[in-house]
Amino acid sequence: MTHAILFYCRPGFEADVEAEFSFKADIPGKWEIGQGFCIFLPKRPADWDKLYRTLECGDWVFPRQIIFVAEMLDLPPKDRLTPILTALDNLHEAHKGPWRDVWIEYPDTNDGKEISSFSRKFGALLDAKLAAKGLANQADAKARLHLFFPTLERVYIGFTRPDFSVNWPLGIPRLRMPTDAPSRSTLKLAEAFMILVPESAQVKPGMSAVDLGAAPGGWTWQMVSRGCTKIFAIDNGPMKGSMAIHPSVKHLREDGFRYRPKSPVDWLVCDMVEQPARIAALISDWLVKGHARQAIFNFKLPMKKRWNELQRCLDIIDDALDGAGIRYQIRARHLYHDREEVTCYLTKIKR
Numbered sequence: 182m183t184h185a186i187l188f189y190c191r192p193g194f195e196a197d198v199e200a201e202f203s204f205k206a207d208i209p210g211k212w213e214i215g216q217g218f219c220i221f222l223p224k225r226p227a228d229w230d231k232l233y234r235t236l237e238c239g240d241w242v243f244p245r246q247i248i249f250v251a252e253m254l255d256l257p258p259k260d261r262l263t264p265i266l267t268a269l270d271n272l273h274e275a276h277k278g279p280w281r282d283v284w285i286e287y288p289d290t291n292d293g294k295e296i297s298s299f300s301r302k303f304g305a306l307l308d309a310k311l312a313a314k315g316l317a318n319q320a321d322a323k324a325r326l327h328l329f330f331p332t333l334e335r336v337y338i339g340f341t342r343p344d345f346s347v348n349w350p351l352g353i354p355r356l357r358m359p360t361d362a363p364s365r366s367t368l369k370l371a372e373a374f375m376i377l378v379p380e381s382a383q384v385k386p387g388m389s390a391v392d393l394g395a396a397p398g399g400w401t402w403q404m405v406s407r408g409c410t411k412i413f414a415i416d417n418g419p420m421k422g423s424m425a426i427h428p429s430v431k432h433l434r435e436d437g438f439r440y441r442p443k444s445p446v447d448w449l450v451c452d453m454v455e456q457p458a459r460i461a462a463l464i465s466d467w468l469v470k471g472h473a474r475q476a477i478f479n480f481k482l483p484m485k486k487r488w489n490e491l492q493r494c495l496d497i498i499d500d501a502l503d504g505a506g507i508r509y510q511i512r513a514r515h516l517y518h519d520r521e522e523v524t525c526y527l528t529k530i531k532r
């Protein structure tokens with residue numbers, strides 16, 4: 182049996198996964214870096230077991246999904262099914278199935294896309310074989326089976342716990358672009374609400390919000406569509422489409438670093454392109470001074486050491502809020518719709 186941990190990520194962010202893992206897990210082993218994925222081979226199998234029991238993918242920033250790999254196989258060009266079925270039969274007792282789902286996956290790259298049509302046909306074939314043995318589609322099963330094809334000549338066989346992992350194949354939540362939203366950025370905020378904000382804290386009808394760096398209006402559109410009835414959209418640039426004329430939206434051509442609302446709002450959202458440390462200080466100031474209770478914002482991270490820069494920004498927030506005696510929660514994640522940025526949800530907690 183192999184003991185490996187497979188991480189999916191946006192291509193180009195493999196070093197950030199590695200940096201986050203070294204910071205959080207700090208166990209001996211070696212890395213193999215792919216494109217859109219990387220693999221950690223722990224020196225001690227016991228570390229693999231321990232992480233399988235404890236590691237929750239949703240708490241991590243850069244990995245889209247974290248899979249515990251038990252077998253890595255080279256495949257013949259014709260019959261790929263037989264060696265895979267044999268490997269599944271030979272798995273360690275603890276991992277033999279049944280499985281809740283069987284997901285056939287591949288890297289989120291152009292090369293990976295070529296594997297996607299194979300994966301659909303192969304997935305249906307494998308599903309049928311496993312379902313016939315009672316091994317697939319078992320709603321109560323404690324594991325999901327992943328077959329990851331880095332190429333059509335190789336497969337990694339691994340598992341996730343459905344309660345500790347991300348619930349979308351490839352770790353990618355597919356969202357439909359709303360036809361009348363003024364920009365694709367709207368999907369970033371939609372994903373942030375879906376992934377980072379708990380049900381109890383979602384926008385409620387009649388809430389108010391400030392959107393810093395609002396133009397052309399994709400984030401403002403999300404706040405309107407979620408029920409906000411008063412949104413201050415701060416940007417020197419023009420709002421577009423329905424967001425330029427919507428009765429709930431007040432567009433102010435002001436500097437987002439200087440603007441403060443006359444009375445507190447329910448939500449602060451911010452997508453300004455600025456140095457991350459300046460954004461961290463700005464958001465902290467809003468919460469410390471009570472202009473908003475909760476915020477969604479992002480840190481643009483075009484630099485190489487993104488993990489270090491993120492830590493620096495989280496420290497700025499901690500110094501400000503903790504220093505002011507404010508209890509808070511923050512979640513940061515490199516969302517699927519994010520490019521070179523990480524999105525955060527920050528909320529005060531009642532004492």
Ligand SMILES: C[S@@+](CC[C@H](N)C(=O)[O-])C[C@H]1O[C@@H](n2cnc3c(N)ncnc32)[C@H](O)[C@@H]1O
Binds near residue numbers: 366396
């Ligand atoms: C990535 S775009 C925002 C896109 C917007 N969230 C959407 O969904 O359509 C960044 C915006 O921040 C604005 N911006 C940058 N610095 C700003 C500042 N100091 N004050 C106000 N707006 C600023 C820019 O004019 C730009 O429109």
